[in-house]
Amino acid sequence: MLVRLLYVSRAIDKDCSKAIESILDVSRAHNMHNGITGVLCYGGGVFLQAIEGGRNAVNTLYNHIVADPRHTDVVLLHFEEISERRFGGWTMGQVNLSKLNTSIVLKYSERPEFDPYSVSGKVSLALLEELMATASIIGRA
Numbered sequence: 001m002l003v004r005l006l007y008v009s010r011a012i013d014k015d016c017s018k019a020i021e022s023i024l025d026v027s028r029a030h031n032m033h034n035g036i037t038g039v040l041c042y043g044g045g046v047f048l049q050a051i052e053g054g055r056n057a058v059n060t061l062y063n064h065i066v067a068d069p070r071h072t073d074v075v076l077l078h079f080e081e082i083s084e085r086r087f088g089g090w091t092m093g094q095v096n097l098s099k100l101n102t103s104i105v106l107k108y109s110e111r112p113e114f115d116p117y118s119v120s121g122k123v124s125l126a127l128l129e130e131l132m133a134t135a136s137i138i139g140r141a
């Protein structure tokens with residue numbers, strides 16, 4: 001059974017470019033092995049991540065991620081059973097939210113900086129849909 005989970009968290013180190021590289025390297029190897037796909041967005045010291053896959057695999061990974069000392073204030077925004085994946089093309093895609101076209105961000109928020117803590121999980125998912133539609137998600141083989 002497939003599920004999708006969405007959470008937001010705050011990076012401990014505000015300049016998290018090094019942490020992101022190592023998170024993505026480990027994630028891509030680990031996720032491929034465990035049938036996990038998704039997207040990791042970051043910007044303004046905030047992570048927004050969607051993960052999807054088997055229910056057990058997603059729960060195990062989420063518990064692991066919550067305990068990671070590189071971030072804090074982890075808030076679960078959305079969890080649902082799904083019949084198909086949305087991010088099936090990415091073992092873990094990436095998006096730098098601070099480099100996004102402001103009009104995409106403004107479409108879903110009051111101010112030009114996207115803050116997943118202040119909007120509903122549905123709105124954050126809608127932003128991810130928009131990122132898919134506008135080919136803003138970067139992947140690596």
Ligand SMILES: Cc1cc2nc3c(=O)[nH]c(=O)nc-3n(C[C@H](O)[C@H](O)[C@H](O)COP(=O)(O)O)c2cc1C
Binds near residue numbers: 049064065066092
């Ligand atoms: C924001 C964030 C997102 C992460 N996403 C993933 C992920 O998608 N897959 C993954 O395996 N690890 C992810 N990690 C890293 C895990 O917390 C953990 O460090 C990694 O799975 C290695 O675990 P291990 O050292 O027990 O093997 C993420 C960490 C952070 C801080």
